[in-house]
Amino acid sequence: MPSRPFASSPATAVAGDSPPVFFSKTKVLFLALTISASVVIFLSVLYFLYHLWHSFVHRAKTIPFDSSAPLKLQRFSYKELKRATNHFDSANIIGKGGSGTVFRGILRDGKSIAIKRLDSVSLETEREFQNELQILGGLRSPFLVTLLGYCVEKNKRVLVYEYMPNRSLQESLFSDGFSGLCWERRFDIVLDVARALEFLHLGCDPPVIHGDIKPSNVLLDMEQRAKISDFGLSRIKVEGEFGVDLFSQELGRSQELWKSQDYSGTLATETPAIGTPVESNPEVDFALALQASSSSKNSRASYNVKGLNLNSLSYNANISNEGDGKLGNEKGKEVSSLDVNGVDWSNRFVPYDCGIEHSKDLNSGAVLSVDDGGNAKQWGKDWWWRQDGSGELCSKDYVMEWIGSQIYPTANPDWDEESKNISEKANCNCSVPLENVNGGSKILEFGFENPPTELERKESKTRNNKKKQKKMQEWWKEENFAEISRKSNKAKGIKASACSKWNKSLQQLSHFGLGKQFYFLRRKRSRQQDPNQSDLNREFSFRRGWKKKNNTQSIGSDMCSGDLFSRELSSTTSMRGTLCYVAPEYGGCGFLMEKADIYSLGVLILVIVSGRRPLHVLASPMKLEKANLISWCRHLAQSGNVLELVDERLKDEYNKEQASLCINLALICLQKMPEMRPEIGEIVKILKGEMEIPQIPFEFSPSPPSKWFSRSRRKQKLNQE
């Protein structure tokens, strides 16, 4: 049987029948496809690699806030911290700030820690607590104090830091017990602080603005290298050029609500004390204050702050419901989350045990829109604009009034003839604070918080002090005539706004009486709150408002705060920063920008080099020209003798070249126009000797009366204005 021939396969048939052209066409097509696919793949890989490289390069430069990452901070129990500090024994107190007391503690493993226990839970402290956790908690740098953890239990708020054995620069420079710092250390500290700011401004993405650079926030480690701390007032620069903080918007708003609804409770409900009396404040920054008062108003640029998820209303309401200010017991609720430019803060919350509930409305993407022309009634708008000076007086005004009240109604022991001799002795040490010179009680006369009693007034009369006071008043009035008229017009304008009791009171008074009025208003208010509490036992902090004076003398800033006034100019919704260190353009009314930190750095450099406080009123009026460190420095720069500013305690043991570099650099940082101040990167380079220092500008600020600032010249200046 013949075998069945194999049927030819179609392929064979095709191969056999088709012309070779078909084959070549397919081949070409196949080849083309392969090549183009490979090219696409190659390009994609190339693109991917480029992206990888690009992000790697960027990552190397900055530390992005990984907002989605939960905080890697240890949560301590209150019990644990209590044990570490021996029941918060006063013997373990290492410092006291505006918001709380700092204790030294030792953990079970023997590690030393610093524990900051907030005095009370108010909206202010809450904001600062959160700021500290969310900003400092997310940053690691050898130039920043490390935040190790926190404790949140009921109404207790505690922050745990690495322990800095040499405490603060404030103590090293001004405390009697400290031997002082040699020049090399001082220069290193200047460089360390500059590098810390370099890290915050340039090394972080988005940049962080510290907002409160001052000696008590510069802590020293074992080797006396500096690290900066206290991020309670810091801001993350998130939107365009404006520094926006995480909490002030909502808390500012909440505070308004809180005040208006007059909640009762154990939580501090005090209005942020603005322009209220200062208990023991021996120092006044004339030049800065006047300079601040004369600087132009902040611009009212329109902008948006998007996606601010606010639940402080519910937070607020929750507190109010509780009545006693205690917070409930719900777990894992966030205090707030902020979504700005894609930055989602929702995961960066402190897991609270307390009943802080989400507000559905607010968390469903509420948008805070700040637009000058717009009519949007979103959250925070009222607060924002009030802060900008459209309704309430801003810190500049308060500073003016404060100075007026200082010169006008009080007997100032600093200008006392009799105290001259004592202080002259004290002047040997150029940084002897006033309280050391005159004794603690005398300070009360100087301060704003404690106007002189009848007895003190009589005493001051017998000392024939009036003449000098009058002289000062005249000088001050003359110096600020234009400003006063402007302000009184403004006060009339405020009448219409009917903003608050404060403003109503303001318009009824002449400018010089305002300080006094603040005092009485405040006094009345505090008595209403606690009739048994003596005003003398309280002290004023701009940051915290009135607070009870702690009898325990700690080594901290309270104790050595000769610059009591420079201690705190608030973290209230309308005033932030520390007077004498705060930039004039900011002054609590403007937007916190990097250049505000640069200004504070300028003041700090002068303080470090001179070993003096920014404002150091000595006992003789003749010394007033030296009272204001900044204006004295400017004066010395004009006469080409900046080295006179160097701390006398250093004798001749300092590097003259470095010292004049520091002073000149400080002068550049202290320019009124923020744009004229150098960037932090340049400052670091200048300090390292990698860049030439720019030419020193001469920027004059109003100065106290002295031989070198004649009356005719002042009048001329006024006319020019």
Ligand SMILES: Nc1ncnc2c1ncn2[C@@H]1O[C@H](COP(=O)(O)OP(=O)(O)OP(=O)(O)O)[C@@H](O)[C@H]1O
């Ligand atoms: N980590 C720390 N290690 C050692 N001492 C510390 C530490 N943190 C704070 N202190 C001390 O406690 C003092 C008070 O610090 P705190 O930050 O509470 O207040 P402040 O900066 O003086 O004022 P404010 O908080 O009102 O700005 C500091 O001046 C310092 O002496």
